[in-house]
Amino acid sequence: MKLMFKILILSLFFFTITFGQVAVKDIDKTIFVYGGDFNKVFINYVVGLTKKPHPKILFIPTGAADNANYINNWYSNCAELPFIPYVLRTFINSSPKQKTFEEQILECDAVIVGGGNTLNMLAVWRAQGIDTVLRKAYERGIILAGGSAGSLCWFISGSTDSRPKELSFVEGLSFLNYSHSPHYHSEPTRQPLYHNAILTGKLKPGYACDDRSGLLFINGVVKKSVSQNVDNNNYFVSVVDGKIREELLPAEIIKE
Structure with missing residues (x-):
């Protein structure tokens, strides 16, 4: 009887371990990034990603130093959308x-990170341990999203206007194993700086x-390219035969 009991316990232990591994693998890790222009269309898109009727969505305005007007703008954009802000x-x-x-963070269904100073935002997160919590949220399947600083933060590195005088580079949280440039064609210095950094190996x-x-990443891989109009696009930038290759990613047009 004792032997059978031990076998039963061991069987349950290994079943639990195996089941747990399967469960973890089945959780999709989702990040939605967009170049900038925080608005209802992108917020509503994130709502849809949760696949819940009234999800809890958390806005993080650290990059703007919790600016009151920015927070009011968040609530204003949320007023008619089907979620709890x-x-x-x-x-x-x-x-x-x-x-x-x-x-x-862990009580919500999705996180949207606002724009602002990426360098300062990441410094605050690391000092407060928020970077670690966001990683935990990502692993649990909580949707992560954001534009500008709120998109750059999820990548390995990219260009930022966080320092005086000129654009520079910043290291992100590395949830996505690529570099990134927000505001790509919206600011004239972004594209050439990004091209040169990739060409020279800086990024x-x-x-x-x-x-x-914007781009939807599932488990670290791009699954969809979206845009609010035909004039704004997404690109994959790499080096092929010693030259920059800029690949246009055809986008699905989304509206509120």
Whole structure:
């Protein structure tokens, strides 16, 4: 009897381990990035990605230093959309009534990161441990999204206007194994800087998005290119035979 009991326990243990591995593998890890121009169309697209009737969506405005007007704009854009909006503020004072950053992030169905200063935003996240929590959210299948600083943060590295005088480069969270350029054709210096950085090896090959276009990544791979109009596009930029190759990614037009 004791032997049979031990066999049963071991069988249950290995079944649990195996089942757990299968369950983890079955969770799709999703990131939606767009070049910029935070608006209802992209917010509504994220709502659809959750596949829930009234999802909880958390806005993170760290890049704009929790600017009150930016937060008000978030709530204004949310007014007629079918979800429950929240905001994660990082410029705060302690209070027993507040939830931790981890509780706020992991209780939601999707996270949308706003624009602003990418370098400062990432520094705050790393100091507060938010980067680690976002990785946990990603692994759990919580949708991650954002534009400008909110798109650049998910990649290995890319161009940023976070420093004085000129564009420079910043290291992201590396959830996506590519470089990135937001605002690709919206700002005249973005495209040539990105091309040169990839050509010289300063940046890995990667994805560039115009302001009103975006890319959906599932498990680290692009699954869909979308745009709000025919004038804004997404691109994959790489080096082939010593020259830059800019590949246009045909986009599905999306509307609110």
